[in-house]
Amino acid sequence: MPSYSAPVKDMQFVLHELLEVSKADIAGFEEMEAEFTEAVLEAAGKVSSDILAPLNKTGDAEGCVLENGTVRTPKGFDKAFAAMKEGGWTALDCDPEYGGQGMPYVLATAVGEMFVSANMAFNMYQGLTHGAYSAIHAHGTDAQKATYLPKMVTCDWTGTMNLTEPHCGTDLGLMRTKAEPQDDGSYLITGQKIFISAGEHDLAENIIHLVLAKAPGGGEGTKGISLFIVPKFEVNEDGTLGDRNAVSVGAIEEKMGIHGNATCVMNYDGAKGYLLGDLHKGMRAMFTMMNEARVGVGLQGYAVAEAAYQNAVIYAKDRLQGRAVTGVENPNGPADPLIVHPDIRRSLMDQKSFVEGARAFTFWGASLIDRAHKNHDAEAEGLISLMTPVIKGFLTDKGFETAVAAQQVYGGHGYIEEWGMSQFVRDARIAMIYEGANGVQALDLVGRKLAADGGKHVMAFFEMVKAECKAHEGDEAMAPFTEALKVASKQMQSAGMFFMQNGMKNPNAALSGSNDFMHLMGHVCLGLMWTRMAKAAHVALANGASDKAFYETKIATGRYYMARQLPACAMHLARIESGADPVMALAADQF
Structure with missing residues (x-):
């Protein structure tokens, strides 16, 4: 196990x-x-x-x-x-x-x-x-907070988010769930939602569903959507539970992974709901939850990879297979451990350098959220808004890739359920899909976030990278980091210039390169984190740190990322600059 x-x-x-x-x-x-x-x-x-x-x-x-x-x-x-x-x-x-x-x-x-x-x-x-x-x-409202939050903080009551319907996922403007206003100020919610994680379970005495629905007078598309609190059990004025609401589970989805979580089809048959936020402004309220969830899903991407990597390391050190090409390293055994082989080392270094860089990136993003919320800092809010699709999209793409790489270390045993590596791969896969599929994250990044506030936040990021490199000028030990980061940052800027020059006259030229840009920016972000971590490690060593091995390992891992992973930015730039023609060359009936 x-x-x-x-x-x-x-x-x-x-x-x-x-x-x-x-x-x-x-x-x-x-x-x-x-x-x-x-x-x-x-x-x-x-x-x-x-x-x-x-x-x-x-x-x-x-x-x-x-x-x-x-x-x-x-x-x-x-x-x-x-x-x-x-x-x-x-x-x-x-x-x-x-x-x-x-x-x-x-x-x-x-x-x-x-x-x-x-x-x-x-x-x-x-x-x-x-x-x-x-x-x-x-x-x-104050009353809603007093009613629901104390029980949700303790998880005596749990919560969900209900967006997706059988006929619409990302395109919520096609939503059919209706909210009918009642004389007492409540609404009757009718419709079906699918893919609702933790939609029903036996761990809490009540479940508070947040449900997107269309109320009369809202108009077409997403502008007409409102958000409603729909409890599984009604809550009496004294806080006790009342009657069961008209919400039920139609089925549990049979899915590839995360089997321990109930992914439900939820049926609302005139269930009583209460407006959350402003009428017809439900998307704004829902995105409070969605943005937090997207950072959390990015975390899931690398966190599952961390667990898979830990087990791959253990296996690589224990499993005896072949002999090292430079000479026997386990003379008392019939073979050397897997970890002596360069290709296994390459795989483990890919995994280690990604996970540690992703952790730093995500914690930094979380600190921006703290700064934005606690200090009411608009600059931090703008920067984390820019970073959110990268955290979600890049870290889950690479997290899944890392889990697969960890499974590969096991060879055939990685494909056998007994060893547990299959579960890491299956569980990691959903993170690329839910809370906005990664293609949508890339579109959001290129189509909205880069240009937000006149491009102010992406320009601030470029200045941040520039300042980091400049701070280490003349520091020979930092040169492998700063030189690689400078090149990658310039490649990201070149990609942005391509979008500016071509995107307006041909939007497909920008959107065809959106996934590549998300990955290019992800590598630059991790490159920035590794540069900062390397400097912190050098400082610790200069100050006589007792655990020299930890800091030396950190520096070596960072050098690996800069030398072996950051060059992918050149590939992503080349793909972006190829424009829309290769992507859009075939007519629909030619596929």
Whole structure:
């Protein structure tokens, strides 16, 4: 059975030596001393390895079962969920006014990585609740907040998001679910939603569905959509549960992975709902949850890859296959371990350099969210808005690729369920699809985010990269990082110029290159993170760090990424500059 060990030391390095969180001028960060965060992360790591990880494989094998309208989660999930609640893990960064602990989002992100690595399907029950909590917190009335948030913070009640319908996924303007206004100010919600993660289960006494629907007078397309709170059980004025609402599960989807999470078809048959936010402005309220979810899904991409990588390393060190080409390295055995072979080393270095770079990128993004929310910083808000499709799209594409690479280390055993590598691959695959498929993330990046506020935020990013390189001029040890980063940044700028020069007269010229641009920008972002991490490691070594091996390994891993991964930017630029013609050459009937 696969194992998992929380990478606390690396997380501490990112938090305190890269981001220097306790020194940041962000409200609440002054309490983020290394001793405090280490204690939190060690405790979360113990929950992950001792409680969640052992349920990952069994939950995958058992799946969820629909019985008489109720979904039964896999054996052990109920006790694990109770442990999460009792430990306060569901309330980590929630508002203290509603029972939360008020810790920074970046710390909750680090803890969330552990929980996903240990058991992605299980963590979705509380993860989706957090998104629903955030939407109500941002857009709900005082009465709605008082009614729902305290129970959602503790996960006594969980939450969902209901967007997709059988005939429409990304194109929500085609939505058919209706909201009929009632005299008491409520609405009756009628329609069917599909692919609803944690739509029904036996872990909580109530489920608070956030449902997009069309109310009268809203007009066509997405402009007519409103968002409604639709509880599974009505909530009485005194906070007790009332009658069962007219919402039911039609089926559980049989899917490729995340079997431990119930992905439901939800039927709303005149269910009572309550408007969340402004009428006909539901997309704005929903995107509060969607944007948080997209960063969380990006995290899922590399967090599952982290677990797969850990197990691939163990296997590569244990499995004896062939002899090293430079001479026998295991003279007392019939063969040398896999890890002596250069191609295995290449694969493991690809995995390691991606996961560690992705962690730094995601934690940095989480700190931008903290700065935007706690300091009301518009610049940070604009920058994380630009980065969100890259975090979601690039990290899940590469996360899946990394999980496959880890599986490949096992050879034929990687294809056998007993070893557990198949589950990592199957679970990682969904992250490329839900919360906006990665093609949509690329379109959002190129079609909207680059030009937002007159291109202000992407230009600020270029200046950030330029300043980072300039700060290390003359530092020979940093040259492998800064020189590679300069080249990659210029290639990203060239791609942006191509879009500006060709996109207006031929939009397909830009959109045909959108996926390549998302990956090009992702590599530049990880290149920036590796440059900063390398400098932090050099500083630690210069200051006489006791754990020299850790910092030397960090620098070597970063040099690998700059030498072996960042050159992909040239390929992506070449594809972008080929324009739309190769992509659009065939007529539909020629496929």
